[in-house]
Amino acid sequence: MSNKKNIFELIQESQIWKSVFRSGIPKTRRQKMMTVLNSVFLHLHPVRLPRHAVKLKFTWCMGGLTFFLFLVLTISGILLMFYYRPTAEYAYNDIIDMAEQVPLGIMREIHRWGAHAMVITTWLHMFRVFMTGSYKPPREFNWGVGVILLVLTLLLSFTGYLLPWDQLAIWAITVGGNMARATPFLGSEGPGAALLALGDINFVHMGADARFGLIGGRFVGEGALLRFYVLHCIGLPFIVMILMAVHFWRVRKDGGISGPT
């Protein structure tokens, strides 16, 4: 009887289980460490944390919440992509349909409110990092990465704002896009734009400047909708994911979450 193994032991001794989980059930310190190091997902995270690092009072959990919201937005966003068509003809109605005709149409609201929340948690995370002095050496590089991630979060928010294709969206992007006109040298109304000219021919004008590259036309139209859609769904998340990996990795490599001094 004592030789008989129960079902859990049989599973854990099978080749399939062992091929996936190389270090067995983590019981000893060494096994625990190996479990973290052997997983591509877990290894970004430190093997062990100082006690203060898990105190809600210290971190507010804001970085983690931001990452959680990013995952929520990624999943709900992928679900929305199954219905949304980024053309002037369909975009607005597809979003209405999604809310009214599709089961679990609340996905769109989750995506929108999650986006608002992520902007807020990103700011609060930055505020916390500032107040605890966690931007100081040796973490100054990671602060820089974080600032870029904040800008990318705002850009994701901005590009997503156009997609409902209602009056609010179109005019908000019109106003926002006009800022690009003032880009130095590359905006048609920015300082130095007139310098890039040969005699009477201006190289930087309404039809070829930073704003045009952004919205793909002289006004916010179908070109802008498609460009913003691609940036929102592929371009920006691609960069964000790479930088997030760097960000988390550096938290660990710079000595873990900063402690009270």
Add this chain to the structure above:
Amino acid sequence: MSNQKLEEKKIGSAPKPSIGSELNEPKIERRSFISWITFAWITFAAALGGLLTMPLRLFFPNVLFEPPQSFKIGVPSDYEIDVVDLRWQDKFGTWIIRNTEGIYALSTVCTHLGCAPSWLENENKFKCPCHGSGFRKTGIHFEGPAPRPLERYRIVLGDDGQILVDKSRRYQQEKGQWSDPESFLKI
């Protein structure tokens, strides 16, 4: 071993692989190797930089499917005096206004942040819905945050007697450009 060979050994050149091959081997000295490799790296970086910059050109297509920048709007008698004509508003973003002296073409883009004001006949003004800027029939701003008057477009009479509006040439009142003869079609 000749003296020359000894000299080469001293400054640390690569060891000779075999006898007889030395005649065909190009000689690259240590110092020139550094400058050669610098040159190679600069060339490589420039080529790579150019290659990575090229996709930027993709964002500026050669053909735009937008209404043309210049267009004909009929003969002057098509337009009534003191009426703000809205027929080209949606397609070309232009208001045509005729007064007792002539015709001018106003831009429909608000000079505050670029929204689209609408003409309010009863109140005799252009009003922007975004932030409340107001403009007189002439295009002069008088209320709200707009910092300057609406822009006017080039307007001339074509050879066939039709009015030609060219949006690529704009005239700003605050720069004194409204006195330009092509900013106002005298009739």
